[in-house]
Amino acid sequence: MKLLLIFFGTLAMSVVEGYVSICDEKSDDNSDFTVLFEDTFDGEQLSEDWVITEGNELGQLRDTWGQKENINVEGGRLVITTKREQSNGYNFTSGALTTKGKQFFKPPFKACVVAQLPGSGIDGEMDGIWPAHWMMPQNSSCWPDDGEIDIMEQVDGLNTIYSTFHWNPNKDEKNPAPCDNGHDHAGVNVEVATSLTDFHEYAVFANDSGELVYYVDGEEIGRINEESKGEMEGTTPQKDPNMAFYLILNTAISTGGVWPKAVTDKTVFPIYHYVEDAKILGKAP
Ligand SMILES: *[C@@H]1O[C@H](CO)[C@@H](O)[C@H](O)[C@H]1NC(C)=O
Ligand SMILES: *[C@@H]1O[C@H](CO)[C@@H](O)[C@H](O)[C@H]1NC(C)=O
Ligand SMILES: *[C@@H]1O[C@H](CO)[C@@H](O)[C@H](O)[C@H]1NC(C)=O
Numbered sequence: 001m002k003l004l005l006i007f008f009g010t011l012a013m014s015v016v017e018g019y020v021s022i023c024d025e026k027s028d029d030n031s032d033f034t035v036l037f038e039d040t041f042d043g044e045q046l047s048e049d050w051v052i053t054e055g056n057e058l059g060q061l062r063d064t065w066g067q068k069e070n071i072n073v074e075g076g077r078l079v080i081t082t083k084r085e086q087s088n089g090y091n092f093t094s095g096a097l098t099t100k101g102k103q104f105f106k107p108p109f110k111a112c113v114v115a116q117l118p119g120s121g122i123d124g125e126m127d128g129i130w131p132a133h134w135m136m137p138q139n140s141s142c143w144p145d146d147g148e149i150d151i152m153e154q155v156d157g158l159n160t161i162y163s164t165f166h167w168n169p170n171k172d173e174k175n176p177a178p179c180d181n182g183h184d185h186a187g188v189n190v191e192v193a194t195s196l197t198d199f200h201e202y203a204v205f206a207n208d209s210g211e212l213v214y215y216v217d218g219e220e221i222g223r224i225n226e227e228s229k230g231e232m233e234g235t236t237p238q239k240d241p242n243m244a245f246y247l248i249l250n251t252a253i254s255t256g257g258v259w260p261k262a263v264t265d266k267t268v269f270p271i272y273h274y275v276e277d278a279k280i281l282g283k284a285p
Helices: none
Strands: 010-013 034-039 071-074 077-082 096-098 109-116 129-137 148-153 160-167 184-192 200-206 212-216 219-224 245-253 271-282
Touching (some): 077 096, 077 245, 109 148, 109 245, 129 271, 148 200, 160 219, 184 212, 245 271
Parallel strands (some): 010 184
Antiparallel strands (some): 034 271, 077 271, 096 245, 109 200, 129 148, 129 245
């Protein structure tokens, strides 16, 4: 679903100790917001707010088979494990969990995920791995007509973080979404030198007037709005007052043909993607 991306911005981040989360409900900036959802993964098992993907719904996991065994909660963290093993015709297994049908969020919202990502940081050693924290519209028939908000994606086990928005520039009231009539995307990327060894907060503020602001550790890394979308026409899906998004956390593997490089014999398994906190602030319903 996610295609090769061209990014217009590159920034460099340093490590921020003791950062201020954009999802801190006590901050003055958040006086209009309330905590709609939070999981700190402190229990023995996943809360009822999540659904584990069995198989490969929507190609979320690309070339892996998703299964419950690969999702664990231990030591106060969610652990998504990706293995080189055969299952249901796939050569890899992994995990995806979503709040689809359970918890969904209408802009304006702030979504924050604190995670330590998998990889070696050395180009060529961990090709094909693709951890992501992203949001999809709860009720949508055609991708990407109602938007796809990628909070954080990382490929090939390196330290570059990508934050992207996908939409259909041809969607408007007069053109009510024939499928496959357009796709565009805009994004920012940033180097997070310790993304593979430390936890960082990857976050987005989705404005109800159509602006997305991306953050790492509370520092803005870039924004996507009418201006950054350039010449493209069309409505901005997250302006739709009826559109709500659910959260997805996963690790995909690519065997080639999409954005990451193809996985190789050198790629070291098992691969662990750790999440300490997933939190969403928004307006009380
Ligand atoms: C799994 O690996 C075998 C052997 O390399 C290959 O023939 C097959 O196409 C792979 N399956 C998938 C789903 O990629
Ligand atoms: C969000 O929307 C408001 C109201 O339309 C606007 O004033 C503001 O600049 C937007 N952006 C952010 C980041 O709040
Ligand atoms: C999605 O659609 C169902 C009915 O099709 C409706 O009950 C639900 O409220 C919708 N959810 C959102 C977030 O719009």
